[in-house]
Amino acid sequence: MHALRSLTLAMLALATLVACGGGESPAPAPSPAPEGGEEAVAPPSAAPLALILSQRGDALTLDPYDENETPTFSILSNIFDAIVDFDPDLQIAPGLATSWERVDDLTWDFQLREGVAFHSGDAFTADDVVFSFDRAQHWEESEAVGDILTIASVEAIDEHTVRFHTHQPDPILLRRVAQILIMDKESTEQAIEEHGVTWLVEHPNGTGPYRFVEWIREDHLTLEAFGGWRGTPTIERVIFRPISNDPTRLAALLAGDVHLITDVPVRDTDRIEGQPNLRLHRRPSLRLIYLGLDCGRDESPGLPDSPPNPLRDHRVREAIHLAIDEEAIVANTMNGFAEPAGQLVPPTVFGYNPAITRPAHNPERAMELLAEAGFPDGFRIRLDAPNNRYVNDHRIAQAIASQLARVGITVEVSARPKAIFFEDEELGECSMFLIGWSNSNGDVAGTFEFLLHTPDEARGLGSANSSNNYSNPELDALIEEAARTVDEGQRLEVLHRAMALVMEDLPQIPLHFQVDLYAAVSELDWTPRQDCRLRVMEMRWR
Numbered sequence: 001m002h003a004l005r006s007l008t009l010a011m012l013a014l015a016t017l018v019a020c021g022g023g024e025s026p027a028p029a030p031s032p033a034p035e036g037g038e039e040a041v042a043p044p045s046a047a048p049l050a051l052i053l054s055q056r057g058d059a060l061t062l063d064p065y066d067e068n069e070t071p072t073f074s075i076l077s078n079i080f081d082a083i084v085d086f087d088p089d090l091q092i093a094p095g096l097a098t099s100w101e102r103v104d105d106l107t108w109d110f111q112l113r114e115g116v117a118f119h120s121g122d123a124f125t126a127d128d129v130v131f132s133f134d135r136a137q138h139w140e141e142s143e144a145v146g147d148i149l150t151i152a153s154v155e156a157i158d159e160h161t162v163r164f165h166t167h168q169p170d171p172i173l174l175r176r177v178a179q180i181l182i183m184d185k186e187s188t189e190q191a192i193e194e195h196g197v198t199w200l201v202e203h204p205n206g207t208g209p210y211r212f213v214e215w216i217r218e219d220h221l222t223l224e225a226f227g228g229w230r231g232t233p234t235i236e237r238v239i240f241r242p243i244s245n246d247p248t249r250l251a252a253l254l255a256g257d258v259h260l261i262t263d264v265p266v267r268d269t270d271r272i273e274g275q276p277n278l279r280l281h282r283r284p285s286l287r288l289i290y291l292g293l294d295c296g297r298d299e300s301p302g303l304p305d306s307p308p309n310p311l312r313d314h315r316v317r318e319a320i321h322l323a324i325d326e327e328a329i330v331a332n333t334m335n336g337f338a339e340p341a342g343q344l345v346p347p348t349v350f351g352y353n354p355a356i357t358r359p360a361h362n363p364e365r366a367m368e369l370l371a372e373a374g375f376p377d378g379f380r381i382r383l384d385a386p387n388n389r390y391v392n393d394h395r396i397a398q399a400i401a402s403q404l405a406r407v408g409i410t411v412e413v414s415a416r417p418k419a420i421f422f423e424d425e426e427l428g429e430c431s432m433f434l435i436g437w438s439n440s441n442g443d444v445a446g447t448f449e450f451l452l453h454t455p456d457e458a459r460g461l462g463s464a465n466s467s468n469n470y471s472n473p474e475l476d477a478l479i480e481e482a483a484r485t486v487d488e489g490q491r492l493e494v495l496h497r498a499m500a501l502v503m504e505d506l507p508q509i510p511l512h513f514q515v516d517l518y519a520a521v522s523e524l525d526w527t528p529r530q531d532c533r534l535r536v537m538e539m540r541w542r
Contacts, residue, residue: 170484285438343502
């Protein structure tokens, strides 16, 4: 163990002793009741002073537009706010804006909260919103630009009113703006001028319920409660401690070194449920695990005998779909902690088509289709996958390879660390690849616009279509029609047609939706969110 980590653990142990009465420090005082709500409950006197959470990975950055990654946003969502928020079930809720109205098809006005301050003490105003959206869209390193492509401009009408202009009618503008965390214009501009933009990576300044204290990369990141507009959190201090190794993360929980862990290995769920002082938390995830297929190139890097590329033939894609026994993968590889997918989004996402069901496993029909397509003896293909990103990702790939071998398709599994895999996939170096996708705003638009639309760099469409190489003008037209259809019923009908078309054409083969698994000490009162983010404001000691 590194000396720094040993020192950190020793300090955390001392803090816990003090909080438990081993020193002279008093127990945390009860928090004031939020306005209009019930009285806040203080932690019991024996509760730790700091809540210690362990995710599989550390934050990549504390600049909110620098990276778009779940563990990072779990931390950032405690420090920053958006003007529109999501409740735990991804329903729209007020954030830094208290209300909004559509002025016309291309214009929205938002009324902002008054009396809100950033952690630095600067007052929150409309200028901060204008600055944040401008930076999210136009900073050359921004990873947030894809979330707000429809926004043409944002202007301050007065100190607490902002007006959004869009390029076209946007039926999900509220869900789009909820992705953009608001930065302080004054302190951000000053920091960039004095220290350069990289200063923002380690010096966040938001309006959220917790303020930044310190960050020792790959060891711990500490936040403390901030008495902002949401009221004072009942948990005064939170420490995010990244532990990438699954057994080590679980061991830390069992030893009492951490209080909540994410990404519980499915093989360890019985062990956790057998511990009287621990609770297993589960929630059906938005994340789809699927196979992407190169539908567009005659010669493809993962097909050693191409051209021809068998995946260009719809019958081959259907054969692969029928040859995969997803029920067996869920039962044996995922220990039952997944849901077989019949389409590209779960029922909780707007755009789900209830008329579509997953076809039954049918290897005999799969072999017939391969023969009809001119591949009676199958073919050779490489299946690319990460080995440290999704639950049992490497084992899923191996299971698929075994199942496809039974219909004559010889699969070489190439599983590698996520950083290498994702770079290869984005460069178009894959032919068949295991990957995941989550529509974290609760709408199917992201799946269609980023993954399946013909690449259109000028409009930001198809930006995640690098290895799929899929292009279908009929689907493109439906995607674009849905993007400008404001009437919810009409838009849903268009999205249903689009999903039916995709599941008929099969450029991607849905496998299953993950179940998010967490384990926590029994004293922690908490319910997981649909978007996987760990908002400490929603936690309290029993």
